[in-house]
Amino acid sequence: FHAGPEVTLEQDLLRRDLTVNAIAEDRKGKRIDPFNGVADVHERTFRHVSPAFSEDPVRLLRLARFATRFTDFSIAEQTLALCRQLVASGEVDALVAERVWREMARALQYDRPSRFFRILLQIGALARLLPEVDDLFGVPQRPEFHPEIDVGEHTLQVLDQCARLNGGLETRYACLLHDLGKALTPESDWPAHRGHELLGLPAVRAVSDRLKVPKVCRELALLVCEHHLKVQRAQELRPATVVDLIQRLDGWRRTDRFEQVLLACLADQMGRQPLDQLATGQNQPVPMLPAIEFLRRARNETERVSSEALVAQGMTGIALADAIRRQRIDRVRSIRQSP
Numbered sequence: 001f002h003a004g005p006e007v008t009l010e011q012d013l014l015r016r017d018l019t020v021n022a023i024a025e026d027r028k029g030k031r032i033d034p035f036n037g038v039a040d041v042h043e044r045t046f047r048h049v050s051p052a053f054s055e056d057p058v059r060l061l062r063l064a065r066f067a068t069r070f071t072d073f074s075i076a077e078q079t080l081a082l083c084r085q086l087v088a089s090g091e092v093d094a095l096v097a098e099r100v101w102r103e104m105a106r107a108l109q110y111d112r113p114s115r116f117f118r119i120l121l122q123i124g125a126l127a128r129l130l131p132e133v134d135d136l137f138g139v140p141q142r143p144e145f146h147p148e149i150d151v152g153e154h155t156l157q158v159l160d161q162c163a164r165l166n167g168g169l170e171t172r173y174a175c176l177l178h179d180l181g182k183a184l185t186p187e188s189d190w191p192a193h194r195g196h197e198l199l200g201l202p203a204v205r206a207v208s209d210r211l212k213v214p215k216v217c218r219e220l221a222l223l224v225c226e227h228h229l230k231v232q233r234a235q236e237l238r239p240a241t242v243v244d245l246i247q248r249l250d251g252w253r254r255t256d257r258f259e260q261v262l263l264a265c266l267a268d269q270m271g272r273q274p275l276d277q278l279a280t281g282q283n284q285p286v287p288m289l290p291a292i293e294f295l296r297r298a299r300n301e302t303e304r305v306s307s308e309a310l311v312a313q314g315m316t317g318i319a320l321a322d323a324i325r326r327q328r329i330d331r332v333r334s335i336r337q338s339p
Helices: 009-014 037-042 051-055 058-069 077-088 097-108 114-123 151-164 169-177 201-211 215-232 239-248 255-270 275-279 290-303 308-312 317-337
Strands: none
Touching (some): 051 077, 058 114, 077 114, 097 114, 097 169, 151 255, 169 215, 201 215, 215 239, 215 255, 239 290, 255 290, 290 317, 308 317
């Protein structure tokens, strides 16, 4: 770009990305609006100012983020067409990972984060930036468990439900990636996806490494990907398996992260609506899932197991750890038998 006193205000505004961002006002309050940005504000439309929009591929991400923040705005068809050209030219492939994550992280924290990814899907950018998520669209699921059928649609529903539950950035990121393994199961087995939890772990690592996401986001996403089915079936698991699950989720030391996993699993259960219900704006109430309540109670009860009495009996090392584990298993067994 060139800056200098000979550059006029109109020339400067011409270099802006969207018409709504190309409005100025002088000291006397006179509005300078050479590209009809005010009209686009009233019409709730995002429109590019000029072909210069395509000179910076980050603008494509910013556009998707703006549309995610302001859900009553639409994107002009000409602007969508320019975005598709930007993707086709390969410019999007040159985006720096940190810039992609910065825009994505901000979009994830809005009320309807799914819109960011729907726009990227619409213009073809999702396949370039998040191919692991793009691959989920068109993958079927068993309709008796997933009336929305499509894994990509389910993923975006889960993401919005997590936002509805006020989940933080780490939890929303985990929801976005929790079912990546379903695109990797054998097509001959579809709509079943046996073993998708473990199959998805390398994909979660690949996305996290490529986008250089914070460690807390990466760790939670891996936990949710690997264990979300176990959490949702906690009441069916053997007491020993429940204890192992709580330990794997670090439930006794990190209650906050344990609750993040439970919230992601609750969002997963809530994100199962037929598409016609979404189109009419229907939304299911927040359910009280027995499996999640059971696991939370199991964590609380097993946390009460104290090592002090066992140490007083002279137990140490492996013997002490085994005794604590047995008592925790007994606690889980007792609450399963109680009403």
